[in-house]
Amino acid sequence: MDLDLALVRAFAVTAETLHFGRAAERLNTSQQALSKRIARLEAALTVRLFEREGGTRLTDAGERFLPAAREALAAGERAVAAVTGTGPVVRIDTWGHLYAPMRTVAEAVQALDAIKLEPGPGRDWPSVAAALLRGDTDLGFGRVHALPGDLDAGLTQRLARLEPVDAVVSTSHPLADAPELRPADLRDSTLWCPAELPRLDFLRHFADEFQITRREDGPNLGLDHLVQHVRANPSCFTLFPADAPLPDHAGLRSIPLVEPTPLYAWSLAWRRSHRHPLLETLLRGFTETARARRWLNYTPPQDWLPKPDQTKLPEIPPDAEHPQPARAIKRR
CATH class of the missing domain: 3.40.190.290 (D-Maltodextrin-Binding Protein; domain 2)
Known part of the structure; x- marks a missing residue:
């Protein structure tokens, strides 16, 4: 499957804050829009990445996905830098x-x-x-x-x-x-x-x-x-x-x-x-x-x-x- 890096970024920021409201603020979007991005990513991966009852926390699948998600975002930044010449x-x-x-x-x-x-x-x-x-x-x-x-x-x-x-x-x-x-x-x-x-x-x-x-x-x-x-x-x-x-x-x-x-x-x-x-x-x-x-x-x-x-x-x-x-x- 092709990963949408916008969805991956929404996941990574939410995983860092463990709070949908603060993550939405960092991403300059609404909490509703952020929740939809996470839901789309979970549907594409066919796994739940967050537990939402009693506070937000990563599932086991979310814990496994997080390091690779960060690497994917870093690779995307390097790809953009290679094309734009900004370094x-x-x-x-x-x-x-x-x-x-x-x-x-x-x-x-x-x-x-x-x-x-x-x-x-x-x-x-x-x-x-x-x-x-x-x-x-x-x-x-x-x-x-x-x-x-x-x-x-x-x-x-x-x-x-x-x-x-x-x-x-x-x-x-x-x-x-x-x-x-x-x-x-x-x-x-x-x-x-x-x-x-x-x-x-x-x-x-x-x-x-x-x-x-x-x-x-x-x-x-x-x-x-x-x-x-x-x-x-x-x-x-x-x-x-x-x-x-x-x-x-x-x-x-x-x-x-x-x-x-x-x-x-x-x-x-x-x-x-x-x-x-x-x-x-x-x-x-x-x-x-x-x-x-x-x-x-x-x-x-x-x-x-x-x-x-x-x-x-x-x-x-x-x-x-x-x-x-x-x-x-x-x-x-």
């Missing part, structure tokens, strides 16, 4: 916005003229992982950590950058005049976490590793709020990537951390069962930029990574058996 668009969701992830993405793709990015904000890694599995986005970029259950079972990832972090304190902090600090020097200070600490995997590992027992967290209200909070609290500090721009340095000091230097791991993630046609080109761009900028240099014990990140490190090539410590590399 495929890579949808990339980023998270960790306070640390400005698009700095790294932009640097890695600036020389790739064939890549057309459609960036989108992700709330956090769990939400981006779910979007990747649904097919709502093609690529994720941010800090990847273990997810509960098997949510990340269908995903793969690659380390893209290890970025040194500084301690940011107010100018009235007792350690504000230090040219550099060791993480252990901060044990009498309070770590300010600009979101709920259970969601901040890196800061949680850092505090546990270096015995920072005083910890405060709050809602993520943006970078300005983070700066204002640190500036107003002389006993607290936060961690911030050494190369990321702070909006206002007045009343603040950014102090390098050494012995060891904590490294923030940025990773790319994508769905294992669907490789975007431009994925290999993108990965090559990140690999070449990482090599040129020495983004993946890691030298224990001068540098520190949480143990889960150490398992993601790429093999060191023969001509780089003795990489410089990350803090020794000129910031870029």
Whole structure:
């Protein structure tokens, strides 16, 4: 049989929302028209794709049909792009916005003229992982950590950058005049976490590793709020990537951390069962930029990574058996 992609799209969007009203709104149609499209598709396939009593949910047949339906829609988009010459668009969701992830993405793709990015904000890694599995986005970029259950079972990832972090304190902090600090020097200070600490995997590992027992967290209200909070609290500090721009340095000091230097791991993630046609080109761009900028240099014990990140490190090539410590590399 010939599949009508308009009907397939109606099914896929409804499967993602599990709500006919919201799916109709996304498709810019009426709920009645959407219901008719789903009914036509079910009649053509001679199976029920949704259970509609007690809430909308996929049947077993609908669960089996969904992955193939997404592949069919993606193939249709590629076919249109091949004819129109517009080229495929890579949808990339980023998270960790306070640390400005698009700095790294932009640097890695600036020389790739064939890549057309459609960036989108992700709330956090769990939400981006779910979007990747649904097919709502093609690529994720941010800090990847273990997810509960098997949510990340269908995903793969690659380390893209290890970025040194500084301690940011107010100018009235007792350690504000230090040219550099060791993480252990901060044990009498309070770590300010600009979101709920259970969601901040890196800061949680850092505090546990270096015995920072005083910890405060709050809602993520943006970078300005983070700066204002640190500036107003002389006993607290936060961690911030050494190369990321702070909006206002007045009343603040950014102090390098050494012995060891904590490294923030940025990773790319994508769905294992669907490789975007431009994925290999993108990965090559990140690999070449990482090599040129020495983004993946890691030298224990001068540098520190949480143990889960150490398992993601790429093999060191023969001509780089003795990489410089990350803090020794000129910031870029």
